[in-house]
Amino acid sequence: xxxxxxxxxxxxxxxxxxxxxxxxxxxxxxxxxxxxxxxxxxxxxxxxxxxxxxxxxxxxxxxxxxxxxxxxxxxxxxxxxxxxxxxxxxxxxxxxxxxxxxxxxxxxxxxxxxxxxxxxxxxxxxxxxxxxxxxxxxxxxxxxxxxxxxxxxxxxxxxxxxxxxxxxxxxxxxxxxxxxxxxxxxxxxxxxxxxxxxxxxxxxxxxxxxxxxx
Amino acid sequence: xxxxxxxxxxxxxxxxxxxxxxxxxxxxxxxxxxxxxxxxxx
Numbered sequence: 001x002x003x004x005x006x007x008x009x010x011x012x013x014x015x016x017x018x019x020x021x022x023x024x025x026x027x028x029x030x031x032x033x034x035x036x037x038x039x040x041x042x043x044x045x046x047x048x049x050x051x052x053x054x055x056x057x058x059x060x061x062x063x064x065x066x067x068x069x070x071x072x073x074x075x076x077x078x079x080x081x082x083x084x085x086x087x088x089x090x091x092x093x094x095x096x097x098x099x100x101x102x103x104x105x106x107x108x109x110x111x112x113x114x115x116x117x118x119x120x121x122x123x124x125x126x127x128x129x130x131x132x133x134x135x136x137x138x139x140x141x142x143x144x145x146x147x148x149x150x151x152x153x154x155x156x157x158x159x160x161x162x163x164x165x166x167x168x169x170x171x172x173x174x175x176x177x178x179x180x181x182x183x184x185x186x187x188x189x190x191x192x193x194x195x196x197x198x199x200x201x202x203x204x205x206x207x208x209x210x211x212x213x214x
Numbered sequence: 215x216x217x218x219x220x221x222x223x224x225x226x227x228x229x230x231x232x233x234x235x236x237x238x239x240x241x242x243x244x245x246x247x248x249x250x251x252x253x254x255x256x
Contacts, residue, residue, distance in 0.1 A: 056224040062237050065222045088248055100222060200244030202218075 015041035054210045058203035060085065064196045067100050068154055072212035075151045079196065082145040082206030087171060089143055090199040092132040095160065095185045100193030104185060105131050112162075114181030121177075133183035135196075136168045144169045145206075147196075154192070160185040 010017070017040040024033040045051075053075075056064050068075055082091070094103040094110075104110070112133040113126040125137060136145055145168040152161045162183040169176040185191055196208065218229040218237060229237065 054223050056221045058221065059226075060219065061221045061226065062218050062229060062233075063220045065220060067223055089244075197240075199247075200241050 013040040013043075015039065015044070019043060049214045051212055052209060053212045056208045056210075058082070058206040058208070061203045062197060064203065064206075064208045065100050065193060066208075066210045067193045068151075068191065068210075069212065070155075070192075072154070072214055074213040075154060075194075076211045076213065077147070077149045077194070077196075077208060078211070079145075079147045079149075079206055079208040082143075082147070083204045084143045084198045084201045085204045086201040087143050088138055089201050090134060090138050091136040091145060091147070091166070091168075092197055092199055093135055093149065093162070093164075093183070094132050094195045094197070095191040096193035096195070097187070097189045097191055098193075100195075103193070103195050104187070107131055109186055110183055111186055112181060112183030114179050116177055116179040118177035119175050129186075133162060133164075133181075135164055135181070136166050136177070136179060138168065143171065151191070151194070155190040157188050157190065159187070160191050 013019075018037045019040060021036055021038050022033040023036045026034040026036075028034050053069060054066055056066070058064055064079075066077070094105060096103045108129040110130045110133050111126075111128050112130065113124065114134060114137075115124050116122065116137070125134060127134070135147055135149070145166060147164060147166045149162065149164040152163065154160060162185070164179075164181050164183070166179045166181075167176070168179075197203075218234055219226045220229060220233070221227070
């Protein structure tokens with residue numbers, strides 16, 4: 001058998017390429033382990049610290065929900081191209097501790113603060129006890145929205161932290177707002193599902209991508 | 215009334231009767247808020 005250094009070198013891997021490995025838990029061949037093969041795609045999964053978990057494309061949906069899988073320390077959602085069916089719509093966020101069967105919606109479940117700068121207005125919105133976290137607020141026909149939201153400690157038995165930033169603009173794009181905020185789920189419970197939904201109407205378009213960070 | 219849907223992990227699911235009720239309540243509350251906002255600006 002040729003030495004490893006004598007073999008032809010590869011500089012890139014395809015998902016189906018094979019890699020030689022030693023399974024140290026299998027002592028069938030020797031006390032040191034047993035030689036086996038593994039495909040590159042499985043190595044990629046093992047190595048990934050930041051990976052795309054799910055993509056949801058909105059089309060006349062009342063909400064976009066994600067069940068959060070275990071094995072991640074943080075999650076990030078990047079949502080772009082969001083439009084609701086009608087204007088004058090804010091965007092809200094909720095959490096669940098039962099895998100999305102129910103979403104926390106009691107007064108006092110959430111606190112949030114949101115600093116917003118617009119082309120015509122600047123404001124700070126906050127709520128110490130609410131039934132949701134307000135990500136954007138629209139009293140006009142603002143509905144072209146992008147959001148980046150992060151959940152830094154979903155399995156923490158203390159309050160769950162939520163950080164977000166958002167951009168939304170009016171139908172004619174003549175007015176623009178940017179928001180930067182944070183919120184907490186005010187309960188000593190891990191969360192394992194999340195929901196984005198408009199204050200009225202439905203999502204018409206938008207792509208929501210859920211990423212996990214190990 | 216047209217059927218209403220939510221999306222869970224990218225899969226479209228029809229709302230339950232309870233969820234439809236919650237959705238309708240949300241529309242009513244949003245309409246009230248919008249009316250209040252409008253009266254403030256008049």
